[in-house]
Amino acid sequence: MTGYIVDYLMGNARVLEAAGRLGSFSAAAAELGMTQPAVSQQIGHIERVVGMPLFMRRHRGVALNEVGRTLVAAASEARATIRTALEQATAVSRDRVLNVLTDYGFAANWLISRLPDFEKICPGIKIQILTTQALQAQPPLGITADVSILFEAAVRKSGENRITLFEEEVYPVCSPAYARTHGPFTTLADLGRAHLLHLNGHENLWFTWTDWFARMDPDPSVRGSQQTARFRAFGNYPLLLQSAMQGEGIALGWRPLVDTCLESGVLVKVWQKPLRSRRGYVLTAHTPRSSQAELFCDWLVNLSRMSI
Amino acid sequence: MTGYIVDYLMGNARVLEAAGRLGSFSAAAAELGMTQPAVSQQIGHIERVVGMPLFMRRHRGVALNEVGRTLVAAASEARATIRTALEQATAVSRDRVLNVLTDYGFAANWLISRLPDFEKICPGIKIQILTTQALQAQPPLGITADVSILFEAAVRKSGENRITLFEEEVYPVCSPAYARTHGPFTTLADLGRAHLLHLNGHENLWFTWTDWFARMDPDPSVRGSQQTARFRAFGNYPLLLQSAMQGEGIALGWRPLVDTCLESGVLVKVWQKPLRSRRGYVLTAHTPRSSQAELFCDWLVNLSRMSI
DNA sequence: ATCCTGTCATAATTATTAATTATACCACCC
DNA sequence: GGGTGGTATAATTAATAATTATGACAGGAT
Numbered sequence: 001m002t003g004y005i006v007d008y009l010m011g012n013a014r015v016l017e018a019a020g021r022l023g024s025f026s027a028a029a030a031e032l033g034m035t036q037p038a039v040s041q042q043i044g045h046i047e048r049v050v051g052m053p054l055f056m057r058r059h060r061g062v063a064l065n066e067v068g069r070t071l072v073a074a075a076s077e078a079r080a081t082i083r084t085a086l087e088q089a090t091a092v093s094r095d096r097v098l099n100v101l102t103d104y105g106f107a108a109n110w111l112i113s114r115l116p117d118f119e120k121i122c123p124g125i126k127i128q129i130l131t132t133q134a135l136q137a138q139p140p141l142g143i144t145a146d147v148s149i150l151f152e153a154a155v156r157k158s159g160e161n162r163i164t165l166f167e168e169e170v171y172p173v174c175s176p177a178y179a180r181t182h183g184p185f186t187t188l189a190d191l192g193r194a195h196l197l198h199l200n201g202h203e204n205l206w207f208t209w210t211d212w213f214a215r216m217d218p219d220p221s222v223r224g225s226q227q228t229a230r231f232r233a234f235g236n237y238p239l240l241l242q243s244a245m246q247g248e249g250i251a252l253g254w255r256p257l258v259d260t261c262l263e264s265g266v267l268v269k270v271w272q273k274p275l276r277s278r279r280g281y282v283l284t285a286h287t288p289r290s291s292q293a294e295l296f297c298d299w300l301v302n303l304s305r306m307s308i
Numbered sequence: 309m310t311g312y313i314v315d316y317l318m319g320n321a322r323v324l325e326a327a328g329r330l331g332s333f334s335a336a337a338a339e340l341g342m343t344q345p346a347v348s349q350q351i352g353h354i355e356r357v358v359g360m361p362l363f364m365r366r367h368r369g370v371a372l373n374e375v376g377r378t379l380v381a382a383a384s385e386a387r388a389t390i391r392t393a394l395e396q397a398t399a400v401s402r403d404r405v406l407n408v409l410t411d412y413g414f415a416a417n418w419l420i421s422r423l424p425d426f427e428k429i430c431p432g433i434k435i436q437i438l439t440t441q442a443l444q445a446q447p448p449l450g451i452t453a454d455v456s457i458l459f460e461a462a463v464r465k466s467g468e469n470r471i472t473l474f475e476e477e478v479y480p481v482c483s484p485a486y487a488r489t490h491g492p493f494t495t496l497a498d499l500g501r502a503h504l505l506h507l508n509g510h511e512n513l514w515f516t517w518t519d520w521f522a523r524m525d526p527d528p529s530v531r532g533s534q535q536t537a538r539f540r541a542f543g544n545y546p547l548l549l550q551s552a553m554q555g556e557g558i559a560l561g562w563r564p565l566v567d568t569c570l571e572s573g574v575l576v577k578v579w580q581k582p583l584r585s586r587r588g589y590v591l592t593a594h595t596p597r598s599s600q601a602e603l604f605c606d607w608l609v610n611l612s613r614m615s616i
Numbered sequence: 617a618t619c620c621t622g623t624c625a626t627a628a629t630t631a632t633t634a635a636t637t638a639t640a641c642c643a644c645c646c
Numbered sequence: 647g648g649g650t651g652g653t654a655t656a657a658t659t660a661a662t663a664a665t666t667a668t669g670a671c672a673g674g675a676t
Contacts, residue, residue: 074393085382291374
């Protein structure tokens with residue numbers, strides 16, 4: 001019962017405060033952009049739930065009585081409390097950038113296209129992406145990353161500030177046109193005769209075509225299948241994917257990175273069985289206490305789960 | 309724009325607080341006696357107006373993020389502020405009686421019948437009426453009156469804590485039956501032959517029939533008109549009025565005291581021209597800082613103006 | 617693996633609450 | 647005694663919030 005009164009007052013604190021301060025319902029209505037009867041009725045309702053008058057009706061305007069003064073003061077204080085907290089909450093996420101460290105492929109083929117969505121949910125948080133190609137990923141000197149999304153050994157249990165977003169999952173992909181003209185690829189030998197697009201320089205972190213053939217068919221007798229393949233090498237993954245989309249050959253497609261291309265039909269799988277590993281994209285929060293980092297990580301985790 | 313957000317949060321602080329504290333929308337809904345979708349939608353709306361998520365959606369239930377914690381803490385604090393003020397405001401008017409000093413006539417014939425209305429407007433304020441018959445009105449020993457309504461010299465300008473509620477105004481009145489059988493009373497002589505009901509013991513404060521005849525017709529030649537009148541005396545005014553209502557004669561009717569009787573037709577005026585003076589019922593607030601006294605006086609003044 | 621369970625999200629409808637327009641009323645001041 | 651500047655009330659309309667019904671999801675149990 002008294003609880004209801006508290007919350008009713010909370011909701012109408014604005015009107016109460018204005019009427020008390022200005023000593024006039026009409027003036028309060030004008031200030032709040034509403035009509036005088038609206039204010040009159042709200043105050044009347046407040047007085048009814050409180051159980052006693054708060055204003056003394058004078059010839060021109062109104063004046064607070066003792067009880068009214070108490071409640072108006074409390075209402076002002078309560079509003080100030082909320083306003084301060086709100087300013088603090090929004091200030092903490094304004095004019096500060098969140099530094100995200102990740103690799104070029106993840107940034108270009110997954111993250112960037114989804115950032116506008118985050119911008120919409122959390123306006124005012126600026127994301128700065130730092131990309132690295134190095135194995136031992138380090139942000140540029142003088143800048144510390146708040147969160148990183150790096151391809152490394154997957155963490156099994158979501159720890160304090162580390163969680164695996166995507167476990168590694170690889171399919172050979174190419175453009176529909178290439179599949180039509182050079183396919184179908186039903187055996188490993190079919191693939192061995194195709195144009196295989198290759199990523200240079202990261203052989204001990206990322207799967208190569210050699211790895212793929214080896215794991216798909218561990219039988220050494222057939223191991224020669226890719227001998228006749230024509231390789232073409234690229235320096236980074238987006239470039240390689242671009243080439244595949246233009247129908248220049250077959251690429252190894254990493255799961256989250258090629259998802260949008262597969263959905264839009266720009267690329268197609270040519271081999272259904274995925275190649276999996278114990279590695280994956282791992283999200284690490286280096287400044288987990290930061291509210292921007294918290295919001296960004298929460299958004300990322302939700303998004304990754306939705307797209308599995 | 310931020311103003312709207314503040315007031316929206318004020319209005320929904322209850323839901324925000326419960327959801328944050330319990331870590332579950334369903335539990336919050338149960339506690340607040342509403343349905344889960346209602347809570348879900350309210351929180352969703354809050355997050356939209358704030359511009360960023362406040363809760364992290366977990367498998368079972370939800371958890372506050374940094375921004376959410378800030379706002380929930382502020383919401384709790386704001387509600388506590390209002391609650392405290394409200395308890396203070398209601399406590400000040402509970403378990404304390406307001407001592408009202410007045411005379412027996414005013415209490416019996418005007419105040420008492422209107423007290424239930426005040427009780428309805430300000431529940432919890434107990435009115436204790438102290439009546440006096442003495443000229444120099446003093447409350448009983450050991451009790452101090454918070455407000456007094458006494459018949460005395462009228463104050464012309466509403467001072468700090470004194471105001472004239474009713475100026476003296478006197479009409480001869482009797483029951484309709486008496487007027488029918490003994491009337492009409494068109495001249496002073498008609499009245500002089502009637503049964504005149506008289507109040508004993510207050511001759512220098514209240515008008516007597518002698519005063520009335522003297523003021524109505526200052527011409528000394530006709531002054532003998534009431535010589536033949538039959539007087540009957542009473543110890544207090546309500547008793548006298550009771551007698552008049554039963555058709556036993558004509559009473560001097562004081563304005564506010566006989567109003568209800570005149571309206572209901574139990575009594576009728578037998579002489580239109582009123583007798584006025586510079587005296588009247590004066591309201592004095594002896595403890596003007598008390599909120600009960602303030603509420604009571606405000607109510608009294610409004611009521612007296614309405615019934616003029 | 618697959619079902620089961622407890623939770624949040626969403627859509628459409630209904631119910632409740634608040635605001636508006638129009639009007640009455642009241643008290644002072646000229 | 648009207649004019650003026652304020653509040654109160656009634657009836658209607660507009661806006662907001664709650665409900666019911668349903669879907670989706672993640673984890674634990676079988």
